[in-house]
Each structure stands twice: as C-alpha cells, then as structure tokens.
Amino acid sequence: MAIRSKILKHANKNISVGGAAMLLVATALVGQVLGFLRVKFVNANFDALGPHSTDAFFAAFKIPDFFFYTVAAGALGVAFIPVLADKLQEGDRKGAWELSNSLLNLLCLAMAFVGVVLFVFAEPLIKYIVAPSMEAQQLSNAVFMMRVVAFNPLLFTITGILTATQQTVGRFFYYAIAPLFYNTAIIVSAIVFSDVSNHTGGPFGLGLRGLGVGAFVGAVLQLLVVLFGMGGLKYRWSPTINFRSPSFRKVLVQLPPRSIDQGMDSINSIVETNFARRLGTGYLSYYENAYTLHMAPILLIGSAISTAAFPRMTERL
Template identity: 45%
Template sequence: MKNIISRANSSLTVGKAAWILSGSFAVSAVLGLLREKLLIAKFGLGPTLDAYIIAFSIPDFMFYLLVSGALSVTLIPVLSQRLQTGNKESAWQISASLMNLFAIGTAITSIVIFIFAPPLVKLIAAGSPKEVQDTAANLMRIIAVNPFLFSISSVLASMQQAFGRFFFNSLAPVVYNIGIITGIVWFAPAIGTQDNPAIVGVALGVGLGAILQLIIQTIGLAGLGFKYDRKIFWRNRGFRKVLKLLPARSLDQSIDYLNSIVERFLASFLVVGSIAAYNTAYVLRSVPITLIGVAISTAAFPKISARAASKRTDLFRKDIESVFNVLLWLSIPAAAIAFFMRGYLVRFLVGQGNTLIVSILGWFTLSIIFRALFQAATRAFYAQQDTSTPLKISVYSILLNIGLAVVFVNLYDVVGLAMAQTAVAIFEVLFLVIVLTKRIGTVFTKESFISTSKMLVAVFGMSVVNYVFVRYIFPLKAGDVGFFALAPKFGVIVVVTLASYVFFSHLLKIKESQPVVKGFLKLLYKPLKIHQP
C-alpha cells in the first residue's frame, strides 16, 4: 500500500501532470453531469432545484473570498522559492500557519452563515417565492460547513502542487461529486418526508463529499515530511508575503463569483426554474473549460512560476505563448462542437430536451475559448506574484457584466445573462493580454497568428463535417431519449468530428497537432506480439 501511495505521489512533468489532471477532470466532469442529470430527474427544473442552487451562493462566495484558487496561485510561487533554496522548514511553517489561520477564519464564517441563513437568502434571492427561500435557507445551513473543510484541503493541495504532485489532488473533485451523488441516490430517499424534503439529503451528500476530498488531499502529503504545528508563524517572511498577495487575488476570485450571485438575483425575478435552467447550461459550458483551460493551466503553473522566479523573461514569454497556442488548438473546436451539438448535450441531462437551456448554451459556447485562455492569462500574472492587475481588470469586468446583464435580461430574459457573460469573457482576456504584452513582450507572435488562422480553417472544415452528421446523418428525433438512445449517435459524431479536426490540422501542419498524430501512428503501426505456445 505504501508503494502504491509513493508512486502516486511522485513528482510529474507538465505534460504528465496535464494528462493526469485532464483525466481526473474528465472523470469528475462525467460525474458532475451525472449529478446534474440525477438532480433534474428527481427534482425537475423548478423551485426545489432553484433553492438548492441558491443555497450554495453565500458559502461558496465566502470560500472564494477567503481562500479558493487565491491560495494556490499565491502560495505555490512562495513555496517554490523556499524549496529551491532547500528551506523546507520555512515552507512547512508557511503551510501550517495558513492552515491554522484559514481554519479559524472559515470556522467563524461557517457559524455566521448558519445563524443568518434566512436573511442572507432573502437578500440574494429577493424575487423567489417564500417556500423557495425557506428551503434554500435550510440547505444553506448544512452547506455552511464547506468553507471550513475546503480551506484546509486547499492548503494541502497547494503544498502538493509545489512539489509537482498532482495525483491525489486531482482525485479531490471526483470524490466530492461521488459524495453528492450518494446524497441524491441514497440520502434523499432515506430522509425525504413531508416535513423533511428529500433535497436535504442532497445537502448532506455535499457535506460528505467535502469530507471525502479533505481525506484524499491528506493522503497526498505522504512522504513529504510535513510537520504540522498549531502555531501561526507571524514572523515568517514567506507567510507575511502570502498574506500580502492574498487579498488582491481573493477579491479577484470573490468578485468573479459575486457576478454569479448577481445573476441568480436577477434570475429570481423571472419565471420559476430560470435559475436551474441557467445553472444547467453553465455546468455544460464549464466542462470543456475545466478539461482544457483549468487542467492545462494548473499543470503549467509550477513551471511558469519557476521561469518567473529565474528572471528569464524570454523563456517565460515562450512558455506562456506555448500554453496559449495549445489552449486555442483545443478550445476552438470544443466551442464549435458544443454549439452544433448543444441539442444532444442538453437532452443527455434533460430527457426530452429544453429549448431554453439550448438557447442559453448556444450563447455560452463562444465564451469557452476565452474562459480557457483566461485561466492561463491570469496565472501569467500570478507567476510574477502580481495579483493586483487581474483584480483591477475583474472590477471593471463585473461592473460591465452587471450593466449588460440588467439590460439584456430585460430584453432577452435569462438568455441575456449568457450574452453578458460571453461579452465580458472576451473583454477580460483582451485586457489581460494587452497588459501582459506591454510587460513581457508579445505573447501572440506572427507565428502564433499564422497558427491560429490555420486552426480556424481546420475548425471550419471540422464544423462542416459535424453539421452534416448532426443535421442529416444522425439528426435528433423525438424518440431519442435516454443514454442508450443518444450515446451511440453522439459517440460516432464526436469521434468522426475530432478525427476530421486532427486530419485538417495535420494537413495544415499545425504544430500542436503533431504529438497527437505521432501517437496515433505509433499505436497504429505498433507490432502485434504473438506468443508461441
């Protein structure tokens, strides 16, 4: 058992880390979609699911404000500096101090949320019916434990990433979803009564998932020699540096999530079920962003942090450019496939389909490209230990988003929220890239523009193939309901579409496609070993 854990905890290259993260994110994404499907099947796109989504708003917001991704992008560069100089003791002091500080802060926060859940729900979902608000408040009290549990696991995750460890860290979202699914399948039916709605069981599953992911993150520390100390080492310069960097990034993260709260507030004044419909489309959009943008950017972050620490601006710029090119090569076709196959995607989750979710997802698809690039663009600043620039841009972005959302919701109902999000996603990335270019030189060189142009040509060819299959060969029919009716057609279309994209990319000599083609040819022409009796 020790050998298995030791091998799983071995340090990885960026490429291997990206594959492991993408693989685990893929499993987590599948489980996340299964979670959504089970929720919709059991509770429908109505008031109960609206209440469930509203219940996450304040606990998640406080977690983003206090910890979240802010920790990893501020802690990892500081830990990397300590580890490069062989000062492990200082690294452990920093980690233990943050763990203790966050545990105290989030424990207090969780208690406050538990006590004031009803008025908080009335504030953020003023347009929802009273029964929705009451249910949301009860669920929020259970989910209030999340900030405390996630704050500790976030420190553990950052420590592992600083050492190039990703395996157990990548399993955390998987077990979190397993916990929620357990709540839907087993807890909800077991405790559901007239006085105690079944959705409470799902909230208990959320708590179980949070505990499971903390246990997994703890296992990931095996072999590091981490020595926990109950003290907070205020005199440690690295700890003070993280605290100095943390507020800007925390505000950046929380401002971004504040936008979600505003969206739910606006949607609460629309027809019941609008929050659930919007959230379903949002979840579908998030899958490619997580698999591509988050996985690759997370895997590359320790390396680009080391480049920034070494003061090699030329190599740092080349690494950023390389990450951008890979993200573009993967995210552009992902957005195109999501657009043309959005009917299939929605029907996977919502039985007979839902035209409202299809419309929302259609507007969301363009944002997939820019949200994937956003993951790398922000990390380029964090690697330089600059958290203020992304914060400033986020402030402008949320003001723009709120303004556009108010206007578009009045014109196009809940679909307007997706339109506003997409417009702001483009704005954010353009601003980040402009500032980054002024600082380190252009990250989109002539070669990058040529390569991107070729990608667009390849995607056009791929889209024609995809459209023909979706529209004429395997069109959606009224009887296409359920996994077994949809999966074969969906699988064939996706495989043929992706194969055509790789073919066109290879034909146009796009550099990012070469490893895929070489790997396929190696597999195709690998000699078959026949064992003689």
Template identity: 45%
Template sequence: MNKRLSIQLAAALLASATLLSSALGLFRDRLLNGMYYDTYKVGIDAYTAAFTVPDFMFFILVSGALSVTFIPVLNQRLATGNKKSAWQLSSSLINFMALITLIASVLIIIFADPILRYIIAPGLSESGMALAVSMMRVIAVNPFLFAIATVIASMQQAVGRFAFLALAPTIYNIGIIIGALFFTSGITIFGVQIFEGGIMGVALGVVLGSILQLIVSSIGLIGLGFDYEFKIYWKNKGFRQVLKLLPPRSFDQGMDYAVSLVEMNLASRMTEGTLRAFQQATTLHLVPINLIGVAISTAAFPKMTERLGQGRPDLFRDELQGVLRVIIWIALPVSLITFFTRGYLVNFINNGGDALMSMLLGILVVAILFRSIYHIAARSFYAQQDTRTPLYISIVAISLNIILAIWFTFTLELGAAGLAAAQSIVAVVEVVILFMVMSRRIPGLFGNGFWSAVLRMASATGLMSLVTYFMVTSFPLGAGDNSFLASFPKFCLIVAVSLVAYVMLSQLMSLQEARPVVRRVKRVFFGRTR
C-alpha cells in the same frame, strides 16, 4: 501516486481527472434534474441558491486565490532547501485559513435568511426561501473543510504532485451522488429514523463529499515530510508575504463571483426553473474550460514560477507562449463542437433536453474559448507575484458584466439570454485587455509567428465546423434518443470525426501542436507492424 510529474503528464492527469469529475458532475445533475427539475422546480431552484454564499466565501477566501499566491512563495523556500520555513509557512496557512473560514461558516448559519431573502434570491417563493435557508445552513460547513483541503492540495501542487489533487473533486461529486441516491429516502439507524429525507438529503451529501475530499487530499501528504504544527507563525516572512499577496487576488475572486450573485438575483425574478436552467448551462460551459484552461495552466504554473525563480525570464516567456498556443489550439475546436452539439450536451443532464438550457449554452460558447485563455494569461502575472494587475482588469470586466446583465435583462428584456450574452462579451474584453498588458510586459511574446499560428488554428477550426455541421445533421437527436445510452454513441461519433478532421487540417497547415498527437496515433496503430 505521490511522485513528481512532468508538465505534460500532470496536465494529462488533471484533464483526465477533471473529465471524470465532470462526468460524475453531469450524472449528478442528470440525477437531480430527473428527480426535481420537472416536478419540483421550487425545490431545485432553492438547492441552487443555497450554494451561492458558501461557494462565495470559499472563492473569496481560498480557492484559486490561495494557490496562486501560496505556491510561488512556498517554491522559493523549497528551491533553497529551507524546509523548516516552508513547513512553518504551510502550518500557519492551514491554521489561519481554518480559523477565518470557521468564522465565515458560523456567520453564514446565523445570517442565511436575510442574505437569501434580500440579496441572493429575492424572487423565490416563501416555501422555496425556507428550503433554501435550511440547505444553506447545512452546506455552510463547506468553506471550512475546503480551506484546509486546498492548502494541503497546494502544497502537493508546489512540489509537482498531482494525483490526489486530481482525485479530490471526483470524491466530492461521489458524496453528492450518495446523498441524492440514498439520503433523499431518509436515514434510519437501528430501526430509528433520524432523517426524513427529501431534497435536504442532497445537502447532507454535499457535506459528506466535502469530508471525503479533505481525507483524500490529506493522503497526498504521505512521504512529503511535512511537519505540521498547531500554530500560526506570524513572524514567518513567507507567511507575511502570502498574506500581503492574498487580498488583491481574493478580492479579484470575490468580484468575479459577485457576477454570479447578481445573475442569480436576476434569474430568481424570472419564471420558476430559470435559475436552475441558467446555472446548468453555466456548469456545462465550465466543463471544457476546466478541462483545457484550468488543467493545463494549473500544471504549467509551478514550472513557470520555477523559471522566474531561476532568473530565466526568457525561458518563462517560451513556456508561456507554448502553453498559450496549446490552449488556443484545443479550445477553438472544442468551442465550435460544443455549439453544434449543445442539444446532446443538455440531453445528458436533463433527460429529453431543454430548449432554454440549450439556447443559453449556445450563447456561452464564446466564453469557453476566452475563459480558457484567461486562466493561463492571469497566471502569467501571478507567477511574477503580481496579483494587482489582474485585479484591476477584473474590476473593469466585472463592472461591465454587471452593467450589461442588468441592461440586457431589464431594458432590452432579453431574459436569461441577456445574462449569457453579457458573460461572453466580457470574457472577450477581459482577455483582450490582458493580452495588451502582457505584450508590453513580456516583449516578443506575441510576435508574427504567434499570430500566424493562431490564424491557421482559426482556419482549421472553420473548415472543421463544416464537418461537424454535416455530422450533426446526419445524426440528429430523434424522439427515441432521450436516454443517455441512446444519444451518447452519436455524440461520441460526431466529436471523434470532428477532432480527427481538425488534427488532419492542423497537420496540413504545419501547426506544431498537432505533431505530438499524430506521432502518438502512428505509434499506437503502426508501431508494432513497423
């Protein structure tokens, strides 16, 4: 499991693990919605709000900011065989991030009440506010645990190890599910009840999941030869370089998450349950983005940095163009299928469906396509150790998102739909600006061949949408399809027929991305006969 993997195998592994993690996440949300969404909207809104600041601190301090700044610098040292410097850099980063996030966790515990009351969710009732504050203080340990796990995972990613990196998020969701299933009924040890239970048990499950994720990530270090030291090497050039690259990317991440804080603030002022409904629709639209954009770009990123490290910008351009085409080829049909099957998807996480969630997801499908593209587009700059350009573009995009969200909800009175519309519009704007800058920096990336392929992909998707629409109308959700087992087979049939049609259309339109899929299918079904 700790072997180095190719880009294709790594992408497949990450996508499969993301799919498993997402499936567990959907089961987690379905479990929580079934327990609280219809019966205790105040509680589920409070639970949703409690995550915001711990998640914000993690995203701004660690998350993608660390991996895209740390991996190129670490790869440079490993490529030249300077393992001593590489391990000093890694140890320094683990210790530095642990220290920073520990301070952040303590501050969250101290200031949870005013942060929630005046910034995050001022629209919560007093009972909801008290519950959110208590849960936030429990979840506050997450940034500290996640920071250490992320540095360890980035080390493995840099050397092409992806197995335990892919497994860790799944373990995290399992911890939360354990909390929902067992801790909510209370915890008793030797006949003494030490915890009464309730929705606070889910918060304890979150902490359990974080601890398990750190343990699993650490197993991935076996055989790497990592020599950990409880010390920060301030004079290490690689460490100083990472610290230099980190602030722009961290600020970029923080700005991106700031939109979520604004959206939560606005949603908390609407009717009870709106905050949870919007968060759930956002979670659903992130599943294909993580499966496609994040998984593929994460797998491709180390190779892209390696090409530049070899002094081969031509190979870097070819790698980037190939990955871009694959992401667009996959994301286009998935976005359309998500739109037509949004009723099924919402039914999976909330038994019986929910009209508000379904409407919001329908608006967010535009963001699925463009957010998937964004991840590889941004990483093309990070591979060149340029974290400032995506930052400047994000500042423009995020400012526009906040302005549109406030205008749509307050002036146009579109409610939660305005929040979703703002997200989709800004996703398009951000990718367009990134493409414009990339075309100037990387000549030949967007030639006639690229745009011809994209046009053929769009045509195949348009024709496939007719098939998807026919399938959805032929197999609609009925009154007896509320349960997961009743609706899932129909959903799978709709998706399977749609994707088969899309691959066949892509083959007819001579799209090279379809050839490996067709070859693999032929090998599976006709290989032995031949």
C-alpha cells in the same frame, strides 16, 4: 500489501508538467462526466418547478461558494505556491512547513468565523441577497442546505492549502482525484434522497435537503483524500501563526489582488442568480444548467494545463 505499496508509490511520485497535465485532463474529463451526471440526477429526481424546486439547491451554495472562490480557489494557489516553492528550492523544508501552518491556521480561523455567520444568518442571506421572492417551502429548503454546508468553505480551504503544498513538490494525483469524491457524494445523495423513487424523500424524509448533506459529506471525503496524500512529505501540523515571517507576510500581501478578482466573479454569479430567481420558479435551475455547460471546456482544458504548469513556472522566476 505489495499491490498496495506499488499503488502508493505511483500515486506519491513526482511527475513532469506533461504528465501532470495529462493526469489532470483525464481526471477533469471524468469530473465533467460526474458533474453532468450530478446535474442530471438532481434535475431528474427532484421537481424543478414544484414546491421542492431545485432552485433552493443552487441558491444555498452561492454565498458559501463566494467565500471559497475568493480565498481558497485560485487566489490561494497563485499567492502561496511561488513563495512555498522558493522555500523548498532553498532547501528550507522546516520554513516551508512553518509557512504552510501559518497560512492554514490563519485561514481556518477566518473560515470558521465565516461558517458561524453563514449558519446564523442563512435565512436573511438567502431571502434578501441571493434569491428573493422564494416561496416558503423553497426558502426553508435553501436555508437548511446553506446551514449544512456553512463550514464547507473551511474544509475547502484546508484542502486547498494541502493540495497547493503537494503541487509545489510535484505531487498531483490526490489533487486530481479528490474532487471526484465530492461530485460522487452529491450524485449518491440525489439517488438516496430522491422524491421520485420513493415519496418519503429517503432517510429522515429529507428529500431535496439531503443534497446539502451529500455536499457536506463530499467535502469531508475530498479533504480525507488530500490528507492521505500528505504522507511521505514529512509535514507536521502545529498550531502557530508566525506574523514575523517575511515569507508569510509576502503571501498575505499577494492574497488580496487575486482574491478581489475571484470575488468579483462570484459576486457576478450571485447577481445573476438574483435576477434569474426574480424571473420565476425554475429559471435559476435553468441558468445553473446552462452555466455548467458553458464552463466545461474551460475546466477541462485551461484549468488542467495551467494547474500543472504553474508550480514549475514559478521555479523559473
């Protein structure tokens, strides 16, 4: 119990910008290693050119990721953290949690609706927008996986709001380690459902489709880690949306510009995926592998430092 208490004490304490940057760079490095291992195991354990092509795996995530990056990734932090920081600096903790609840509840409703749409219209979205000309088996795999991860944007949005709240009070540990569980879950699923190690494709014969299950489990684990990190903040969830709150309206006004910026990047990725798929089977996988290498230094250095510095910079404004 004493060891557990010490671990929790260090995990929950507020840290400086420099300390946060070091923590985030360190975990980002581990995350990049896991990311490379994820790509390696996916490529090694499934036939990139056969009927169970990994093209289906990459295509299945494009539109769910579009909604996540548009709403919950950078846009949420940029629009939400400064306003929440103002509330906490004023000593209005009750108002801060009311703001968090209003945003959480509104975006959860929106993302739940998005999840239903993705689940119902997975096949036409894959077939006509993301990856045209897919063979029947690949299309079936991609549709299955998109339906499995259809509600991942909802889980990521909840995670995003809670981690933004933690960052505002200087708590970065859980935000830093949570993504590691997501990558690890996909790596484990790539091993468990491998078509190489056993020809049955793992439990229930899912094979490549099991990667979608791994991604969903990873999203759940990531959320659970972040929920654990809310301990000690005296945050209480309530099913309310206060549109009369000036702070909440301010966040809503600031969301669209950054969301459009993030959304354009995701749309660009979908267009590139479409073009890669038209070149033939396997080219989408090659593109995704190259893109992973391209983004590694940006995520490792730039994103880590900016994430650590941003909450403190808002306090100076």
